[in-house]
Amino acid sequence: MTKEEKLKQVCSQFTFKGIFDEAEPYGDGHINDTFKVTYVDDDKKPTQYILQRVNHLVFKNTVGLMENIEHVTSYLSSRITKEQQAEGYEILTLIKTKGDKSYFQDDEGNFWRAYVFVKHATGHTFAEDANMLYEAGKAFGQFQHLLSEYPAESLIETIEGFHNTIWRFKNLKHAVHEDPLLRADQCREEIQFALSREEIASTLVRGLESGAIPLRVTHNDTKINNVLLDDTTGKGRCVIDLDTVMPGSALYDYGDAIRSCGSTIAEDGENLEDLKVNFEKYEAYTKGFLEAMGRNLTPQEMKWLPLAAIIMTLECGVRFLTDYLEGDNYFKIHKENHNLIRARNQFKFVDEMEKQLDVMTEIINKYWR
Known part of the structure; x- marks a missing residue:
């Protein structure tokens, strides 16, 4: 056949x-x-x-x-x-x-x-301008707004522990201890950077466990290419790729979106001196997301939105670093030390956002209603 x-x-x-x-x-x-x-x-x-x-x-x-x-x-x-x-x-x-x-x-x-x-609509790998990110943020915000009263606990976890940062750090420490390819000495600085932030990284997981933030239906892969944009108007038409829709926090989705779109260089870019927070993109996505979803967020969720961007970026860096130590078994690599390069990139972005936390918070407060 x-x-x-x-x-x-x-x-x-x-x-x-x-x-x-x-x-x-x-x-x-x-x-x-x-x-x-x-x-x-x-x-x-x-x-x-x-x-x-x-x-x-x-x-x-x-x-x-x-x-x-x-x-x-x-x-x-x-x-x-x-x-x-x-x-x-x-x-x-x-x-x-x-x-x-x-x-x-x-x-x-x-x-x-x-x-x-879905006719006459396209998914874009990269945002050509800030308006594309505004439309993506609005589309994901509408997605969560429409699901704000859905009983999230009735859904299964399609990937268990996907954003469980406590578990991600346990995996990192195990990989450092085992060090099967003797790579730990090449990244002691990166290991220390991550471990020094282990407590803050658990904030969202602990918040869900304690009830400080509500359990919601989350998409869990909020890159711009998972929103189809209208070929004529540029408006967000349809949220796609629902395989990772499961219980979680709205902060996961917002934070991961900023992680994927808010830097001035690609996630595997090596010229870290050029890596800054792209505030034009950050504000565009934030504005769209909050226009659609802001009224549903609790005060605590609003308070932790900028922190969520830091935590989701840190989590991703930890995953890259763990995979590098374990032998590059999960993420596909296309050059030598690719996962270590990715980890360094994510950690630099974390560092930049930590420095700009007040500015990020001001932008969020500008659009909360």
């Missing part, structure tokens, strides 16, 4: 309308296999869908993951306002199988799912 025949066979399990025409690889995701599928009606008018093979080696409880997505998207569809729809905001829509399930499992044990294709 050819690849196209296989895809056609999988497609036949879903309630697509029309006759199968073609399926082609789509996007640049690194975890799931994604295809754009075209069906045509009797007049050859095309309708397109997204078909994905879920990587069940990464997401081991794929059934639970799909239940999360099914319940969350259904709830979002019931909550979206006419005003949001008029502005073009859309909810990712699952296509059911002919057996009325949210996924199809083939004879080889692979899990497949399908979505309505």
Whole structure:
């Protein structure tokens, strides 16, 4: 059976309308296999869908993951306002199988799912201007606003302990102690930088445990490429990639977004003298996020928003450093010492944000309502 025949066979399990025409690889995701599928009606008018093979080696409880997505998207569809729809905001829509399930499992044990294709909208790897970040922040803020009353505890953790910084630091200390490749001596300064901030890094985890901040539904991968922007208006159209939607803190999502977009250089850039907080990008994302979600945040969440950006960046640096010590088993590397370079970059960004904490707080207070 050819690849196209296989895809056609999988497609036949879903309630697509029309006759199968073609399926082609789509996007640049690194975890799931994604295809754009075209069906045509009797007049050859095309309708397109997204078909994905879920990587069940990464997401081991794929059934639970799909239940999360099914319940969350259904709830979002019931909550979206006419005003949001008029502005073009859309909810990712699952296509059911002919057996009325949210996924199809083939004879080889692979899990497949399908979505309505969002037309005339694109995911961007990099923000070309601050307005793109404003629209991304607003879209993620709307996503969390619509889910603000959803019972987050009813969702499963698709990746257990994903933002558990206490656990991340335990892994780092274990990697330092074991030092299987004798790399620890090359990064003593970075190890000390991280460990000296271990207590502050646990703030959000402790806050959730104590009830100081509420448990919410979180996206957990708030990079700009997970918002489709309208090709004509540039507005945020649809939040995608819901595999890591699970219980957590809104501060995780905000902090990780700033981590990914708020620096003046790329996360593996080596010229650290050029690394500063890009306040134009920081303010643009913050403004969009708070315009949509600010009214739902508690005073304590608002107080910890700038700290969240520091903690999420520190956590990511710890993960890079741990992977470097363990032999680069998790993050793909493309040059020598790549994960150590990434860790140094993230720690420098942490240092810069610590110095600018008052300015970051002023910007947040400017848009809280």
